[in-house]
Amino acid sequence: MNSSDSIDTVGIVGAGLVGSGWSIVFALAGFQVRIFDRDPGVRDDVLRSAASAMREMASVGLAADIDAALGRLTICNSLEEAVRDSDYIQESVFEHIDVKTQIAQQIGDALKPGAIVGSSSSGIPASAFTAQAPHRERFLVVHPINPPHIVPVVELVPAPWTAKDAVSTARHLVERAGKIPVVLTREIEGFLLNRLQGALLNEAFALLEDGYATAADIDATVSYGLGLRWSFMGPFETIDLNAPGGLSDYARRLEPLYHSIARSRREPRGWPPELIERANRERREALSEQDLPARREWRDSMLMDLVSHLARRRTPPQS
Template sequence: MTTTAPTTPLPAPEDVRRVACVGAGVIGGGWVAHFLARGYDVTAWDPAPDVAQKLRRLVDAAWPALTLLGLAGGASPDRLTVTATLEQAVGEAEFVQESAPEKLDLKRDLLARIDAAAPPGVVIASSTSGYPMTDMQTTAADPSRLVVGHPFNPPYLIPLVEVVGGERTDAAAVAWASRFYEVAGKSVITMDREVPGFIANRLQEALWREALHMVANGEATVRDIDASITEGPGLRWAVMGPMLTFALAGGEGGMAHMLDHFGPSLKSPWTRLQAPELDRELYEAVVAGCDEAADGRSIADLVAERDRGVIDVLRATGRLDATSDPKGDPR
C-alpha cells in the first residue's frame, strides 16, 4: 500500500449517516440489515428484478436478532431505499459496501463503476471472501480509496470484519475504513499485508478440507463432524482462539511446554490439507448428510436457531451486555 493521503479529505467515520450497499445476496443483505440496525440510512442496489422484496424479507428475518443485540437510536427498516440504478445508490453515499458474487471480472467492473459514481473521497469496501484488492482495483480511476472489508456470514450477527488494502490503496483509506467499522459496531482486524483468503477464511478452509476428506473416506458423518466442534473445541474457541487454547494445554509451562510435548505429533498424518476431489459421490454425501442433520428443520428454522445461539454465546462470554437497554444507542 502507498502511504500518501487521498486528494479529497475523508468525512469523519463518526459523521457518516448514509451507507450504500451494492449487491443484495446473503452477504449484501446481511450488511443492509446491520447498517439499518445501527441507525444509518441505507441505499441499496442489485440487478435482480425482485431485489426490493428479497431485501425486505431478509431484513424482517434478521430484525428479531438485531433487536436482541440492541438497536441504535432511530434504527428502522424503513430507512432502507432500494434504487433503480447503481448510480442512484452510491451518488450521495458516505461509505459504500460492495457484495457482488465472487467473480473477478465482475468485481473489477463493478468497483470501477462505483468509483466513477460515488462522491470523491468516499471509501469503497469490497466484501470479497478471497480476492486481493490489488487484483480488483486495476480498472478504477481512483484505486486509492478501494479497500477490502471482509465480513462473516451473517454480517448482522458475526462481529468480525477483516480490513486490508491493495498495492494502490492509500493507507489513510484503510485506517478510515477500520475506524468506520468500529463505529458501526464491528470487531476489526486491520491486516498490514494482503494474504490470499485473509486470516479467518484460511483457518476455516483447513477445517473444511479435512471434513470433506472424512466424509469422502467414510471416517465420519456430517452430524459427527459438526458435533465434534460444537460440543468440543468450538466451546473453547468462543472464549479464546486456537493459539491460546493450545497454550493452556501446556499447563503452567504454557505454549512452550505444549510445543515440547505435542510438537512431534505435527509429523503424524492427522490432516490432509490438499482438498479431496469433489466428485458427484462426495457432493451428494455432503448434501444428504446436511439434510439428515437438519432433521426436518427448514433453512429459516436453522437461521433463527443459529442467531439465538450466537447471541447467547456473546452474552455468556461478556461480549454483549445482557442488561443493556435494547432501545439504547450502541454507538
C-alpha cells in the first residue's frame, strides 16, 4: 500500500462543490490532480471555479502560486482515466448509497496497486457501500467540512475491513495537504461533526417549537456567544477553562444542571414540517431566497478571514 510520501497524483471523482473544493486543496498542496465528473457542464466549469476560489484565498494569504496550482489540474473524460494513474482517489459523488456503491465498484476495478480511496460521505459509513468493492480494504471515509478548501478539519472513518495502513496513509496525506485530520476508532452514523451539530440543531428546533426564543435569537446566541469560543476551542477545553479547578471542577458544579436538561429531552422530537416552515419563514424574512448565493459568498469570505487569523494566532491541536 502507498505511503503518503509516495503519493504524487490524486484522482477526484465527482467535481461538484465538495469535489472541486478537494481539487483546490490538493493542487495548492503540490499534487497533480486528475478530475472527473459525469456531468460535462460540471467538468467544463471546474477550472474557472477553482481559479476564482484560489484568487479569493490568495487575497487573505491562504494560497500562493495560483498559476502553478491551476497547471496541476487535469480534466478527464472518464472515471477510469482519472483513477488508473492516481495514487490516492477522493470520491465526492452524490450522497446516495446506491450511487456510492456503484462508484466504489468502478473505482475498485480501475485502482492501481497500492492506491487508497477516500470518500467524502458526510454520514453514510464506508461499510454501507464498499462491502462488495474490489480492494475494499483500501477504502475509508475522508469527510471534509464545507467548503473543503477553506475549513481545515477532515474526519477519517474506517470501515471494519479498512487496513490500518490505509488509515495511517490517509491521515498523513491530509496533513500534507494542510488539513487537520480527526480519526474515529470505528464507524458511527453521522461521524463526529454531524452528531455534534445534530445535538445542537435538535435543541435549537425544540426551543423554537416551544416558543422560548426566535430563530434569530437562537442564532445570535451561537454566533455571538458559544461560537466565538468554539472557533478556537472545543467543548472540553472550553469547560476546562471555565472553572477555577478545570474540567473536573466544572463538572462538579454544573453536571446536575446538564443532567436535568438531558432528562427533559429524553424523547426525540424530530423536525415536523410545520416547524421547518416556521424556521424557514423567519430566515426568509431575514434573507430572501435570491440573496442566498451572495450570503454564501459572504460566509466563505468570513471563514477565510477567520481561518487566516487563527493560522497566525493559535497553536494547532496536539495529536
